[in-house]
Amino acid sequence: MANILIVEDEKANSDAYKRALDLNMPSNHIITAENEEQAELLISNENFDVVITDLAMIDDKSGMRVLACAKAKDPLVMVIIVTAYADKMDRYLAFESGAFDCIAKSTPGLKTTDEIVAKTKTALFFRSMLQEQIQIQKKISVLKRYFDPKVFSEIESNSDLLSLKNRLVTIVFWDIRGFSKACEILKAHPKAIAGFLKDYFELASNVIFKNNGVLDKFIGDGVMAIFGSLNDRDSDGSEGASFAALAALELKREFEKLLTQWIDQWKLYSAQTIDIGLGCGLHTGETLVGNVGTDIRDQYTALGSDVNLASRIESRTGKGQILTSETTYVRLSSRFKFDESDIISDIKNIPGEYKLFELVDIR
Structure with a gap:
C-alpha cells in the first residue's frame, strides 16, 4: 500500500x-x-x-x-x-x-x-x-566486503558462483587470545581498543583476499574465512588448503607486527601488561557454501559440522598457534612444516577422536 x-x-x-x-x-x-x-x-x-x-x-x-x-x-x-x-x-x-x-x-x-x-x-x-x-x-556493496575485487568481477558476470552447493573447502577461524582481559585493562579508553580492532580487521581482510579466500564474517574479535569455495578446478581441496595455510602464516606474522605498534600505544594508557596473541584453526571438509538468508539480509557463508569442527580446533589454540585437522594436514604436509600436537575427543556435539597438527612454516 x-x-x-x-x-x-x-x-x-x-x-x-x-x-x-x-x-x-x-x-x-x-x-x-x-x-x-x-x-x-x-x-x-x-x-x-x-x-x-x-x-x-x-x-x-x-x-x-x-x-x-x-x-x-x-x-x-x-x-x-x-x-x-x-x-x-x-x-x-x-x-x-x-x-x-x-x-x-x-x-x-x-x-x-x-x-x-x-x-x-x-x-x-x-x-x-x-x-x-x-x-x-x-x-x-555488502558482497564486495567479502570478496577480493578481482574475484568479485567474476561473480558479477557469473552469479551462479554464489549459489548454494556442497563444496570441499578449508575453513579458517582466527581469534585473539587474552582479548577480554585487554578490554578490561583499557575499559576507560575504548577508542584505543576500537582503533586496534579496525587495524586488525583490515589486516585480516587484506591477507584473506591476497590468498584467494572469502571473508565470511567478523565475530567479536574473531574472523572466519573460506578457502577454495570459488575454485571448481580444486577437486581434492589441496589448493584451497594451501592458500588457507599461507594466509594463516602471513596473518600470524603481520599480527605480531601490528601488536607491537599498538602495545606501545597502550602503554600511554595503562602500566599493566597487556598480553594477547592470535590463535588460528584450520579444517578441510565438505560443507554447504553459498548465499543464504533472505532478500532483506543474506550472506555468503559455509554451513555444516565441518565448520563447527574448524571453530572447535581454533578454540584449542594458544597465543600465536596455528592448529589444523588431519584432513588439512595430509593436503599440506609435503609443502609445509608441522609438529604433531594432540588428539582431541571431547568436542561438543562432534563425536570421535581427532588428531591435531601445529602448522609451523613453509618447507
Whole structure:
C-alpha cells in the first residue's frame, strides 16, 4: 500500500483528485492538505510515496516549497506539480529540483483527474524500480566486503558462483587470545581498543583476499574465512588448503607486527601488561557454501559440522598457534612444516577422536 499526499487549496479540486485515486487505486492510503503549511507538517511526521501538489497556493512558489520539503525528507519521493499556469511555470527548474512530472490543469481534451491517476501510477512504478535498484546496489556493496575485487568481477558476470552447493573447502577461524582481559585493562579508553580492532580487521581482510579466500564474517574479535569455495578446478581441496595455510602464516606474522605498534600505544594508557596473541584453526571438509538468508539480509557463508569442527580446533589454540585437522594436514604436509600436537575427543556435539597438527612454516 502506497501513501499519497494531495496538497490543494481548492476543496473541489482536492476532493476530485482523491475520488479519482480512490476509485482507480483503492488499495492506497490518500491524505489531503489544504495548504503548504499543513503539507510540510504532514511530510515531517509521515512517509509518502507520492506527493501531488498545486503550484500556486499562498503564492506562486508554494508548490516548489512543498517539493523541496518532500525531497529533503525522502529523495526518492515522487512529486507531481499541478498548475493552471503552465505557460508561466519554470518546468526546467521544477525538474531540476526533483519533480517527477508537471501537469497543466487546462490540458485540452484531457481531464486533469485522469492525468493525475495515470501519472501517479507511473510515479509509483518508477519509485518501486528505484527502490529495487538501490537494494540491489546495497546487496552488491555488502558482497564486495567479502570478496577480493578481482574475484568479485567474476561473480558479477557469473552469479551462479554464489549459489548454494556442497563444496570441499578449508575453513579458517582466527581469534585473539587474552582479548577480554585487554578490554578490561583499557575499559576507560575504548577508542584505543576500537582503533586496534579496525587495524586488525583490515589486516585480516587484506591477507584473506591476497590468498584467494572469502571473508565470511567478523565475530567479536574473531574472523572466519573460506578457502577454495570459488575454485571448481580444486577437486581434492589441496589448493584451497594451501592458500588457507599461507594466509594463516602471513596473518600470524603481520599480527605480531601490528601488536607491537599498538602495545606501545597502550602503554600511554595503562602500566599493566597487556598480553594477547592470535590463535588460528584450520579444517578441510565438505560443507554447504553459498548465499543464504533472505532478500532483506543474506550472506555468503559455509554451513555444516565441518565448520563447527574448524571453530572447535581454533578454540584449542594458544597465543600465536596455528592448529589444523588431519584432513588439512595430509593436503599440506609435503609443502609445509608441522609438529604433531594432540588428539582431541571431547568436542561438543562432534563425536570421535581427532588428531591435531601445529602448522609451523613453509618447507
